Amino acid sequence: MAGRCLIAVMASGYGGLPEEVFALGVASKLRVDRNSTARASSDFGRIVAAAPEAVLHPATPADIAELVRFSTSSPSPFPVAPRGQGHSARGQSLAPGGVVVDMRALAAEGSGRRGGRVNVSVGGAAPYVDAGGEQLWANVLRATLKHGLSPRVWTDYLHITVAGTLSKAGIGGQAFRHGPQITKVLELDVITGRGDMVTCSRERPGPVLSDAGRAGLVGIITRAQIRLEPASKRVRWIRLVYSNVVSFTRDHEMLISKRASKLSFDYVEGQVQLNRALKEGPKSTPFFSSDLSRSLCQKMELVLEKLSFEEGFMFTKYMSYTQFVDHVKEEKRVLRSSGMWDVPYPWLNLFVPQSRIFEFDAGVLKGISAGANPVGVILMYPMNRDRWDDCMAAVVSDDDVFYAMGLLWSTVAAGDVKRLERENKAVLAFCDNKGIRYKQYLPHYASQDRWQCHFGAKWSRVAELKVVGPTWDTVARAEDFLVFNASDSGSYVAGEMLVVS
Ligand SMILES: Cc1cc2nc3c(=O)[nH]c(=O)nc-3n(C[C@H](O)[C@H](O)[C@H](O)COP(=O)(O)OP(=O)(O)OC[C@H]3O[C@@H](n4cnc5c(N)ncnc54)[C@H](O)[C@@H]3O)c2cc1C
Numbered sequence: 001m002a003g004r005c006l007i008a009v010m011a012s013g014y015g016g017l018p019e020e021v022f023a024l025g026v027a028s029k030l031r032v033d034r035n036s037t038a039r040a041s042s043d044f045g046r047i048v049a050a051a052p053e054a055v056l057h058p059a060t061p062a063d064i065a066e067l068v069r070f071s072t073s074s075p076s077p078f079p080v081a082p083r084g085q086g087h088s089a090r091g092q093s094l095a096p097g098g099v100v101v102d103m104r105a106l107a108a109e110g111s112g113r114r115g116g117r118v119n120v121s122v123g124g125a126a127p128y129v130d131a132g133g134e135q136l137w138a139n140v141l142r143a144t145l146k147h148g149l150s151p152r153v154w155t156d157y158l159h160i161t162v163a164g165t166l167s168k169a170g171i172g173g174q175a176f177r178h179g180p181q182i183t184k185v186l187e188l189d190v191i192t193g194r195g196d197m198v199t200c201s202r203e204r205p206g207p208v209l210s211d212a213g214r215a216g217l218v219g220i221i222t223r224a225q226i227r228l229e230p231a232s233k234r235v236r237w238i239r240l241v242y243s244n245v246v247s248f249t250r251d252h253e254m255l256i257s258k259r260a261s262k263l264s265f266d267y268v269e270g271q272v273q274l275n276r277a278l279k280e281g282p283k284s285t286p287f288f289s290s291d292l293s294r295s296l297c298q299k300m301e302l303v304l305e306k307l308s309f310e311e312g313f314m315f316t317k318y319m320s321y322t323q324f325v326d327h328v329k330e331e332k333r334v335l336r337s338s339g340m341w342d343v344p345y346p347w348l349n350l351f352v353p354q355s356r357i358f359e360f361d362a363g364v365l366k367g368i369s370a371g372a373n374p375v376g377v378i379l380m381y382p383m384n385r386d387r388w389d390d391c392m393a394a395v396v397s398d399d400d401v402f403y404a405m406g407l408l409w410s411t412v413a414a415g416d417v418k419r420l421e422r423e424n425k426a427v428l429a430f431c432d433n434k435g436i437r438y439k440q441y442l443p444h445y446a447s448q449d450r451w452q453c454h455f456g457a458k459w460s461r462v463a464e465l466k467v468v469g470p471t472w473d474t475v476a477r478a479e480d481f482l483v484f485n486a487s488d489s490g491s492y493v494a495g496e497m498l499v500v501s
Contacts, residue, residue, distance in 0.1 A: 017053045017099070018074055026063045030054045030099070040083060040093075040100035046344035047417065048091030048444075052098055053078070057105035061189065061197060061222040064101055068220070069195025071098075082220045084134055084161030089347045090444035093164075101220065103134035103161065118143040120228070127228040128186055133163030133221035138326060140226070145322065150231035153181045156269075157328040163221035168442055169394040171383070171404060173269035176256040179387035180394065187225035201225075235324035241313035245361045251307045252382050253354070253401060260303070272365055272378040340410060345376075346420040348407040348427060349441040353399035354382060356436040360405065363430045368423055369407070375416075379406035395439045395455055404441065 041051040079098030117132030138158040153174045170181025187201040242248040335341040
């Protein structure tokens with residue numbers, strides 16, 4: 001989970017909107033009733049709450065531009081924050097004392113544009129999809145699969161918006177090879193901090209984006225053009241279980257290496273299970289079947305022979321491509337039915353350099369987080385730095401390989417939020433004390449100093465861009481799967497690697 005939007009400001013102590021805002025052309029689309037503002041006062045994380053003065057329901061991007069222009073030219077600019085699905089964890093989509101733009105209105109029922117904001121183009125040399133920034137990735141998948149096509153890189157969860165993830169980076173199990181989602185963007189329509197509506201692409205850099213999808217996003221995204229590839233139909237999902245972090249990381253790093261790419265691994269993601277014993281796993285199942293071509297079976301056999309997972313702890317599932325990329329939907333259904341979905345999530349996402357991952361494991365996973373038997377998911381998977389570049393607003397670790405560490409805690413009992421927030425602080429303090437040069441993904445800093453520290457060498461470029469935002473101190477708040485790309489058979493084989501710690 002890192003670009004960000006300069007317009008998404010977190011100002012404090014703002015006492016109300018200028019009266020003139022209610023004389024604008026968009027005034028009739030501003031809602032100031034308590035129901036509307038209350039709904040835009042919190043997010044998925046339920047850790048931060050702050051009410052806007054109003055919520056804009058835009059009918060067109062021009063409505064948003066008018067509001068932003070007004071705020072920017074006002075003697076007292078107010079925060080304007082775009083909100084997609086509100087699935088941020090730390091209040092990134094809130095606008096205390098300002099206006100939240102409910103992006104979903106661009107495709108609302110009755111607007112006549114609901115299905116019209118996802119358009120697949122297959123006519124030219126390379127297929128692509130044009131998707132409204134407010135569109136769910138799940139809608140994009142549905143539309144593109146009708147043409148046998150799919151975007152290359154997915155986040156684990158698809159019921160978040162195109163702009164919500166592109167404004168951050170968008171990472172998942174394919175990012176080690178293809179980079180984050182923003183690398184697959186061909187063109188963007190953006191409303192800048194001045195309220196200009198611009199279209200940016202590598203060929204036509206906008207005034208604020210030198211390279212669409214790569215320079216980082218400093219405006220409100222209303223459309224993204226995304227490259228498509230042929231989609232696979234079937235996925236074979238293999239779970240490989242490890243009992244020690246050394247073999248787990250060694251195998252992971254081998255699988256994301258260029259050497260391994262010849263073996264057609266397409267997806268690598270890892271998960272840590274604390275305080276579990278190996279015997280708790282499901283019954284082992286045979287891996288190979290007649291579903292796969294002989295050449296793929298041979299390839300996989302070669303790869304699997306090189307891995308050091310626990311003998312007898314390889315498990316296989318079969319599913320459609322849609323079920324695979326959208327599998328968190330099923331997990332959500334289960335959690336929701338047990339009342340475990342709508343709870344506070346004190347999440348912490350870090351990029352940790354590969355050279356320090358064992359210290360992180362010892363100090364955090366086997367140290368700070370070990371005792372309390374926390375509930376949630378711990379993601380741990382490596383990515384290649386050369387798939388990211390310095391033009392991106394997202395900031396990653398210095399090492400050639402770095403780990404995405406997602407401490408995705410759920411709270412189940414009174415006091416969990418405070419305890420887990422304390423632990424999150426302790427994790428950061430541990431890294432700081434040990435000199436582990438981590439970077440936060442989906443960061444949420446309150447001061448300019450912290451942002452400056454976060455951006456490091458990129459700061460001067462980011463600081464230049466502040467002129468486009470109404471205020472600056474805003475910047476941005478801003479299972480181990482292996483997929484074997486069975487391009488020869490039109491199938492994928494996916495595997496899940498767990499380390500039981
Ligand atoms: C269950 C779950 C699983 C997740 N898995 C992953 C994952 O695998 N990989 C990953 O990278 N992330 C993941 N995330 C994080 C997610 O990508 C971000 O929180 C994302 O920003 C949420 O999108 P949203 O549509 O809910 O945006 P919101 O929460 O509405 O907004 C989030 C941020 O995006 C900005 N934003 C929203 N719309 C626009 C716009 N039109 N233009 C510019 N900025 C905009 C907001 O201002 C805010 O800063 C996950 C989140 C959840 C809840």
